[in-house]
Amino acid sequence: MHESATETPSNGSSDHRFFADPNEPRNDSVDLKAIEAAVRVILGAVGEDPDREGLLETPARVARMYAEMFAGLKSDPGRHLAKVFTENYDEIVLVRDISFCSMCEHHLLPFTGKAHIAYLPSGKVVGLSKLARVVEEVARRPQVQERLTQTVADLIEDRLSARGVAVVVESTHSCMTMRGVRKPGSLCLTSAMRGAFRDDPMSRAEVLGLINRVG
Numbered sequence: 001m002h003e004s005a006t007e008t009p010s011n012g013s014s015d016h017r018f019f020a021d022p023n024e025p026r027n028d029s030v031d032l033k034a035i036e037a038a039v040r041v042i043l044g045a046v047g048e049d050p051d052r053e054g055l056l057e058t059p060a061r062v063a064r065m066y067a068e069m070f071a072g073l074k075s076d077p078g079r080h081l082a083k084v085f086t087e088n089y090d091e092i093v094l095v096r097d098i099s100f101c102s103m104c105e106h107h108l109l110p111f112t113g114k115a116h117i118a119y120l121p122s123g124k125v126v127g128l129s130k131l132a133r134v135v136e137e138v139a140r141r142p143q144v145q146e147r148l149t150q151t152v153a154d155l156i157e158d159r160l161s162a163r164g165v166a167v168v169v170e171s172t173h174s175c176m177t178m179r180g181v182r183k184p185g186s187l188c189l190t191s192a193m194r195g196a197f198r199d200d201p202m203s204r205a206e207v208l209g210l211i212n213r214v215g
């Protein structure tokens, strides 16, 4: 009998990962127990009592949160670009406003925002959701925004043999808004241009116009 994702595994396991969505990134090397122990230490170090009722489950929660936030650390986000469709279309494909949440590697605080991805196909196109899946998976790593932007652009150029790729990322960094310099509302923009979008000023202007909703 075909097992669906809601049925109990035949081995009786209640491990939620048994039927994990293959599209979701997974990082099995996350050491949950080590994170729990570290969080207990941090709570004690800031003057809290890690054994008070409200904090008892906190170390385990934080461990699960890090496992989720860093699920893309060991995976290959390019796997989402493996299935392509042959299509006689050679103009811009743009998916705008792909929301994401990543983690700043300097402070381990989130930076959140939107990515805009455009490419010029060369005989093959990819499912639109796959562009968003790439962003989602690359975002689940500790990093800087520049690296996220370039990683996404390189993957699309490489795996789709695209004639041009443009990735623009805009985000708010919690480490700049809630601590340190404390500048709520500040926005960080990065872009990575490849192929025609880098070399041809007309193509570059066209794609930036579409991303910025001009014209």
Ligand SMILES: Nc1nc2c(ncn2[C@@H]2O[C@H](COP(=O)(O)OP(=O)(O)OP(=O)(O)O)[C@@H](O)[C@H]2O)c(=O)[nH]1
Binding pocket: 104, 105, 106, 143, 144, 145, 146, 173, 175, 176, 180, 181
């Ligand atoms: N280039 C870049 N810098 C980032 C990113 N996320 C955070 N930062 C910056 O990383 C820098 C780390 O600076 P440090 O001087 O080492 O750390 P800090 O003393 O906590 O710095 P402040 O944030 O200025 O208080 C800060 O300027 C952050 O704004 C990012 O994605 N890209």
Ligand SMILES: [Zn+2]
Binding pocket: 104, 105, 106, 107, 108, 109, 173, 175, 176
């Ligand atoms: Zn930071």
